[in-house]
Amino acid sequence: MKNIFGLLISLLLGVFIILALDSSVSFPEFGSAVISDRVSDNYLDEDNIEDVGSANIVTAIVVGYRGFDTLGEVTVLFVSALGVALVLGSSKKQARMDLKFKPNFMLRIGSKVLFGIILMTSIYIIFHGHLTPGGGFPGGAIIASAILLMYLADDKFRSNVKGFKILEGVAGSLFVVIGLLGLVVASYFLQNFLPVGTVGNLLSAGIIPIIYVLIGLKVGSEISGIVDNFLTEEESL
């Protein structure tokens, strides 16, 4: 009875959603949207590429035009990491949680080889954020997944949590400092005050690569801290 009732409700809701979206003019058919009358057309304009200098248009919008929103996004991630640390961490000495599985020799050594490769990939993705898909957020998450691999493969491993916290604070502060420099040197917060250079070069797009490296470090250290919080507990039991 309960299942039939649930099925009925979900079917009804599905019909309502389809009817509401089908008759709406704000949802054109897939592929037939006219973007020339949208705000995004200003950003996708080819003349603007010379101003921003980022070949990847997503990065141009995320860090170039909407840098302040990105600062807010980084703050949201910081607050969530803080919440995890408040709930799961404590002031006493932390030790690795005993999960009743022992990794063998091959896994321990093999994961160390993989760790380097994954770290290289993340550094590539962060540094090429303004040229290819990716950037600070995915790159930082890949750093954290490399740390997670080390935690998985070695039941005694603990990363340098204090160093991560310092790195995170420094990277976050430098982000704000670069924004304030834009306010002082140029006219508004997070303005691109460095020369843009040739579009498509590694050293181009002004402050965008610098900010993305800082975001990558901050996100990587934050998520590594969350992983450490999840896998440790108070020592005395």
Added chain:
Amino acid sequence: MTAYDIISLIIGVLLLVIAFLAINSKKLIRSVIYLSALSMLAVVSFVLLKAPDVAITEAVIGSGLVTALFVFTLLAIKRRETR
């Protein structure tokens, strides 16, 4: 119907089926694995929709980090229950 349409249709139906399995499976660990598979298929659909930035992020966070955190949480809960 082009090949693009057919692949999109298959991916879409698979997404729905796996989402249903993730909700309805009896064991929690199976739910987590289905969720990981769902993220993996979502990555394919993001690539088909020409959003590689979102696809990279989804691949790392959705199917990597979140799955691992869920699995570790389940292991920790199980350990606490046996004690």
